[in-house]
Amino acid sequence: MKKSNLLAVDGSPGGKKALQYVLDTIDSSTVGIVLAYVIEWSPYTFNTPEENAERHQRRESEITRAKAGVVAPAKKQLEEKGFSVQAVVRHGPPAETLINLAHEYKVSEVAFGRRGQSGIKSLLFGSVAGSLIQTSDIPITVVP
């Protein structure tokens, strides 16, 4: 059974670096790729009624943008290299969602590009990479 790795992309330079890492170091004949784009979202926010009413169309356009702008080009690059790719776009808190996706798709490893936020920002708001490393039960490769 072919094993698979999860590659997290988000349109940021970090995501691109992770993609490059996978292209350069992973063997496409033995490893399938689950290409995941997590759109940052929390179910516990406070919104105005108007925001709620518009939420569905917003969600659709966010997914479309993610698919067309980031996921489709990345998928193409991977497939050209011979990888078999499953693409998924999902909303949620980034670290938690990536881990859930990793379990869902039964991947053996996760590749994730660091966004490189400044020290203070990471300290105050936390970094996705930090949360991932601390809460994941699957090997994570953080591409700096």
Next chain:
Amino acid sequence: MQSTCHFTRRAHQECERPSSSPSSGPVAGVSNRLQRALKIPVAALLLATAWLATTMAPAHANIDTTINNLTAPVASWVGKVVFFKIPLGGADLPLVVLWLIAGAVFFTFYMQFVNLRGFKHAIHLVRGDYADPNSAGEVSHFQALATAVSGTVGIGNIGGVAVAVTVGGAGATFWLIMAGFLGMSTKFVECTLGVKYRNENPDGSVSGGPMYYLRRGFSDRGMEGFGKFIGAFYAIGIFIGALGIGNMFQSNQAYVQLNHVSGGALDGLGWLVGLIMAVVVFSVIVGGIKSIAKVTEKIVPFMAVFYCLFAVLVILMNYASLPAAIGNIFTGAFTADGVAGGALGAMIIGFQRAVFSNEAGIGSASIAHSAVRTDEPVTEGYVSLLEPFIDTIVICTITALVIGTTHVAYPGFAGDATGVAMTSLAFEQKFSWFPIPLALAAVLFAFSTMIAWSYYGLKGWTYLFGEEAKTQTTYKVIFCAFVALGCMVQLGPLLDISDAFVFLICVPNILGLYFLAPIVKREMESYLARIESGEIKRFKN
């Protein structure tokens, strides 16, 4: 014409097919051209009223008095009609309050005490236990609840309770809590229907609420003409009512508290404070300056927790008076000598203020909940159970106990003050600085309630006049004008008018709920069966 319901997998959701002319709204037997023609004069009339009010008399103090003199007789006339009273056991029972109480009691029994038995499930839903990961990114149950609660938690929780206790005595508190408890069932029914009978607009946004379920519900029962009429009646009622309960009452009481805190420095400057508030509301709902709304929406829950925390502190500090205060509540609930109308009077006031506060029976929450995209409309019903609980059983009761214990510990502390001023004085006995954060809380609560109600009123307006952008802006401008107006009127007539419209729309709403309750019951039973059988998946915990 394609159905806009491609997301449903079950036939539990009734969705409206887009009307043949997407820019017009459905209305009782009135042609499109007449609707368009009516829209402008109605808007003009409302704006003229507000404008006239704001430009009268140069001397500031006189503006406030003049408005007051103008509105008082209108308020009293409207009040007499809506609150038509029948004498009963020494008290005058307004028929409309009886209508509400009967409805709440009926729905509690008919839905098999869902307010008790559904409570735990509501918590599970809000926590996200049944949230399908694939539908992440849509409005969550928590968000629907938070939005609706921020709309209902307003000045009524701080000031309305004080009014209840002043007029109805301590016993009104008991009936307030009872009304909150029974109102949970009414909310359950109306929010389920709000989701079930909503309209999906061509641009993807959602419009739902009692005007939609009333029209569709009666139509499904073969009473199409009546359905159209009652839907339109409700729509008119809510876009006018929004100007009272969700607008003028809020800005007025916020101004009162600001004035109190500044030691009367803002006397006669109601028009200025109102104008400032109107500009801020305008910038959010018309200007689309989301940042203000976002900040408010985030601060409001903190302020609510802060308020409750300090209220509990005050109660604890008055712990010696607590048994007496609670005793007063119970004796007042059943005997209430000294209160006009006795125990029945306390009950009437308790119910009135509770409905005003938690909006059960008014149907406004169903507008908020209709935005949730779910296959199971009844889940929103469960979630909405928590609103009267949070709003009335928790927050209003806490406020009532603060006032009650302060009454016992410091008799006569309030003097002439009522409303928010009285609550403020109660806190002042223990925390002399409290009026300042209370004023901030009052302004924020008022603001978030105004934002929510501008949306509810807007939905009534667009139901009648169409969803075009210009139409929407017209109502929003009218709404802002009334924000300013609210600060120029005295509480008395203002409360009368607000009350009158709000209770007026309870009448068609609850009538519709009686007719449509069997549908809700079927949904509930089918849903519960599927939960039992495991067909509905629990994703977490």
